[in-house]
Amino acid sequence: METAEELRKRIRALCRERNAVILAHNYELGEIQSIADYCGDSLELAVKAAATEADVLVFCGVRFMAETAKILSPDKTVLLPVPEAPCEMAEMVDAEELRKLKARHPGALTICYVNTTAAVKAECDLCVTSGNALELISRLPRDREILFVPDRNLGSYCAKMNDREMIFWEGCCPVHQRLTPEMVERRRREYPGAPVLMHPEAPPETLALADAALSTGAILREVAKRPEKEFIIGTEIGILHRLEKENPQKRFIPLSCEAVCPHMKLIELTDVVDALEKTQYEIHLPEELRRRAELPVRRMLEKNLDFLNSKEE
Ligand code: 13P
Ligand code: SF4
Numbered sequence: 041m042e043t044a045e046e047l048r049k050r051i052r053a054l055c056r057e058r059n060a061v062i063l064a065h066n067y068e069l070g071e072i073q074s075i076a077d078y079c080g081d082s083l084e085l086a087v088k089a090a091a092t093e094a095d096v097l098v099f100c101g102v103r104f105m106a107e108t109a110k111i112l113s114p115d116k117t118v119l120l121p122v123p124e125a126p127c128e129m130a131e132m133v134d135a136e137e138l139r140k141l142k143a144r145h146p147g148a149l150t151i152c153y154v155n156t157t158a159a160v161k162a163e164c165d166l167c168v169t170s171g172n173a174l175e176l177i178s179r180l181p182r183d184r185e186i187l188f189v190p191d192r193n194l195g196s197y198c199a200k201m202n203d204r205e206m207i208f209w210e211g212c213c214p215v216h217q218r219l220t221p222e223m224v225e226r227r228r229r230e231y232p233g234a235p236v237l238m239h240p241e242a243p244p245e246t247l248a249l250a251d252a253a254l255s256t257g258a259i260l261r262e263v264a265k266r267p268e269k270e271f272i273i274g275t276e277i278g279i280l281h282r283l284e285k286e287n288p289q290k291r292f293i294p295l296s297c298e299a300v301c302p303h304m305k306l307i308e309l310t311d312v313v314d315a316l317e318k319t320q321y322e323i324h325l326p327e328e329l330r331r332r333a334e335l336p337v338r339r340m341l342e343k344n345l346d347f348l349n350s351k352e353e
Contacts, residue, residue: 044071047309051075054316060096062312063088065105066256067278067304072100075312079282081257082108082154083171089113090341098315099323100307102127107158110323111333112341118323121315122306127155129241132211133190135159141187145207148185149348151177152336153194155213158325160189162332165347167340170240171255173198179345193217197240197253215301216241219274223295224249227272231293237262238274238295250274263287276301 042050052075055062063085064076073079078088082105089097089109096117099106104127106120138160142150152164153173161167168176177198180186186204188195190211199206219242228236237259238250247253254262256279263271263283273279274295283292314320325333339347 048075051312058096058316059094060098061092061094062098065101067276067301068100069305070281071309072307073281081171081255083169084257102303104130104155106323110325111330111337119315120321121311123321125303125306129190129211129213130155133160133209135163138163145185148187150187152189153191158333161336162329164336167336174201178202193243194240196244213241215276215299219246219295221246221249231270234270234272235268236272242274278304
């Protein structure tokens with residue numbers, strides 16, 4: 041059996057041979073984050089996927105993230121190193137159900153969280169991530185209804201911060217849904233003075249007790265600029281890998297040690313070797329669907345909301 045160091049060497053050699061880059065989400069196993077060319081949140085990884093000149097993208101994350109990369113880079117080979125790595129929240133809405141909701145709200149704007157399948161994105165006007173949802177939603181006209189899918193927690197947070205009503209899909213992330221106000225109260229007692237940084241997928245009553253609601257990438261930036269030495273981290277614990285590596289002088293306390301997304305822990309070094317050697321598991325999207333899904337994602341990346349002024353809207 042090869043050692044981790046040997047596997048890492050093989051992966052680097054294969055990447056050179058195949059002109060491949062490895063993108064990894066901040067929740068992936070530490071061994072995967074360590075071999076990635078780029079680690080980041082959903083938005084940062086989408087930006088990288090759109091900009092890379094590599095021929096092959098090995099996407100270490102959940103399926104919707106690899107799909108988003110394929111939506112943006114149709115000519116590249118996009119690989120998800122395990123055959124299935126679903127995001128449970130993304131599976132909570134499907135295109136047909138969404139079409140029914142849209143039919144009941146003619147004239148509404150349909151906004152999808154990036155944690156959705158390509159088929160759902162193809163039904164939407166605009167895509168957002170936890171890193172840009174507040175900003176983009178603040179630019180939407182107040183006289184239009186907004187349908188927000190699938191995360192009712194992120195949706196509620198955006199509605200509250202923008203002081204406007206929105207219609208939510210009843211979806212949520214099961215991992216973040218388990219973060220409770222009692223956990224925050226307990227950690228604050230244990231670590232007085234430590235800021236609580238939380239992901240906006242947490243339920244509203246828990247998020248209300250946080251010092252900041254941030255995407256995983258923004259949590260990393262926030263920690264780097266704040267003077268405190270201890271932080272309570274209210275999100276999936278995979279983020280501790282980068283937090284600890286990039287801030288060795290600071291201490292990070294997970295809000296809950298049980299906040300683990302099993303789908304983000306599936307990919308191991310051997311899967312990345314196999315992905316590169318066998319070109320597996322390739323993401324394919326029907327071109328017509330991909331084009332429709334690309335529209336809301338490009339509007340998000342370009343922050344271009346001109347469609348709101350076009351005649352068809
Ligand atoms: P980020 O885009 O903030 O990394 O979040 C993705 C995600 O799936 C959170 O559960
Ligand atoms: Fe999906 Fe939740 Fe896992 Fe994020 S943590 S990928 S939202 S299931």
